[in-house]
Amino acid sequence: MTPDITTSTATATLKNDRFIRALLREPVDCTPIWIMRQAGRYLPEYKATRAKAGSFMDLCRSAELACEVTLQPLERFDLDAAILFSDILTIPDAMGLGLTFSAGEGPVFANPLRDRRSIEQLPLPDPEGELRYVMDAVSTIRGALNGRVPLIGFSGSPWTLATYMVEGGSTKEFAHIKGLMYSDPASAHLLLDKLSTAVTDYLNAQVRRGAQALMIFDTWGGVLSPDKYREFSLAYMNKIVSGLIREHEGQRIPVILFTKGGGAWAPEIAASGADGVGLDWTVDIGAVRQQVGGKVALQGNLDPSVLYAPEAVIEQEVARVLSSYGQGSGHVFNLGHGIHQHVNPDNVKVLVDAVHRLSRPYHQS
Numbered sequence: 475m476t477p478d479i480t481t482s483t484a485t486a487t488l489k490n491d492r493f494i495r496a497l498l499r500e501p502v503d504c505t506p507i508w509i510m511r512q513a514g515r516y517l518p519e520y521k522a523t524r525a526k527a528g529s530f531m532d533l534c535r536s537a538e539l540a541c542e543v544t545l546q547p548l549e550r551f552d553l554d555a556a557i558l559f560s561d562i563l564t565i566p567d568a569m570g571l572g573l574t575f576s577a578g579e580g581p582v583f584a585n586p587l588r589d590r591r592s593i594e595q596l597p598l599p600d601p602e603g604e605l606r607y608v609m610d611a612v613s614t615i616r617g618a619l620n621g622r623v624p625l626i627g628f629s630g631s632p633w634t635l636a637t638y639m640v641e642g643g644s645t646k647e648f649a650h651i652k653g654l655m656y657s658d659p660a661s662a663h664l665l666l667d668k669l670s671t672a673v674t675d676y677l678n679a680q681v682r683r684g685a686q687a688l689m690i691f692d693t694w695g696g697v698l699s700p701d702k703y704r705e706f707s708l709a710y711m712n713k714i715v716s717g718l719i720r721e722h723e724g725q726r727i728p729v730i731l732f733t734k735g736g737g738a739w740a741p742e743i744a745a746s747g748a749d750g751v752g753l754d755w756t757v758d759i760g761a762v763r764q765q766v767g768g769k770v771a772l773q774g775n776l777d778p779s780v781l782y783a784p785e786a787v788i789e790q791e792v793a794r795v796l797s798s799y800g801q802g803s804g805h806v807f808n809l810g811h812g813i814h815q816h817v818n819p820d821n822v823k824v825l826v827d828a829v830h831r832l833s834r835p836y837h838q839s
């Protein structure tokens with residue numbers, strides 16, 4: 475699977491360690507790829523398992539079914555990593571906000587946070603208590619993978635979780651959370667601080683149960699001005715990164731930070747101590763590499779809508795991203811955001827195979 479170039483101390487037990495090696499900027503035979511939301515509604519087999527489970531949260535709460543859907547995309551495509559099947563909203567749910575997913579509306583919280591008192595009273599969830607179902611899914615998936623590819627654990631960033639918790643669901647305006655941030659910054663900081671502790675404990679528990687890399691999804695950091703991004707999002711991700719287990723059972727556990735819309739801040743994100751920075755498609759990955767390539771690996775950044783195009787266009791766009799990144803390791807190929815639910819799975823196969831085939835020349839020494 476991987477070339478016999480150097481022996482990585484990071485990955486002794488993996489049959490395919492390209493993803494970990496690329497994050498550590500060690501030599502690889504070709505560029506690794508995985509896809510955000512790779513287990514999801516674009517796959518008919520996902521929809522079948524989801525129907526069997528009942529609700530989306532029922533699917534997350536069953537370790538066996540969560541494992542089944544995690545492995546589905548790996549059966550179809552030559553992907554270089556698996557990602558825990560769960561959701562970023564498990565933490566707010568475990569804090570008592572009452573999460574449901576309604577068709578067409580997305581996530582809804584029965585008890586959104588609207589005042590200081592409810593923030594003060596917010597309990598810290600126990601990863602092996604209220605969130606034990608997530609940890610059981612991690613152990614089950616890690617066992618079933620049997621070293622085939624690494625397992626990525628994840629969480630939402632404090633800022634992104636706070637947007638859902640204060641708004642009570644998805645939003646376009648961010649009126650309540652931004653209102654809180656500007657009018658009562660101390661309460662916003664109290665909430666973000668609690669969430670940082672919860673996220674750190676949650677991610678470390680995932681590592682103890684077998685996650686081999688970690689990713690923090692800051693889906694909504696990009697809606698902030700640069701100074702507010704630093705103060706209300708990045709500062710808390712920095713704090714989390716410095717509290718994470720970075721080595722477990724002799725293996726390095728790489729961490730990726732992804733702020734959607736945060737490309738302009740890549741140098742600051744790269745200074746967090748993370749191993750990798752995720753990029754959406756609005757930046758040129760080669761230009762960002764010029765700024766930070768000596769410090770971190772980069773993950774991304776194909777526009778997810780390219781997957782609606784014919785095969786030749788997909789290959790051409792893959793070639794463009796690979797050429798923009800250029801020669802050598804330190805690139806994990808991905809979409810710039812989650813895969814859309816109406817994509818044809820055959821096009822995903824074209825994408826994955828094109829990344830492996832077309833990247834080989836960039837890894838010959």
Ligand code: CP3
Nearest residue numbers: 510511512513514530557558559560561562580691693812
């Ligand atoms: O990447 C993977 O395959 C792992 C699973 C995963 C899911 N959600 C499964 C999911 C991951 C990593 C997430 C993260 C997540 N969840 C984020 C951050 C990443 C991003 O997309 O920016 C966010 C913002 C959420 C919150 C969330 N969960 C929303 C807004 C929705 C509704 C989306 C919709 O289109 O209805 C979800 C539900 C969700 N999470 C689904 C999946 C596969 C679809 C639910 C279903 O089967 O009906």
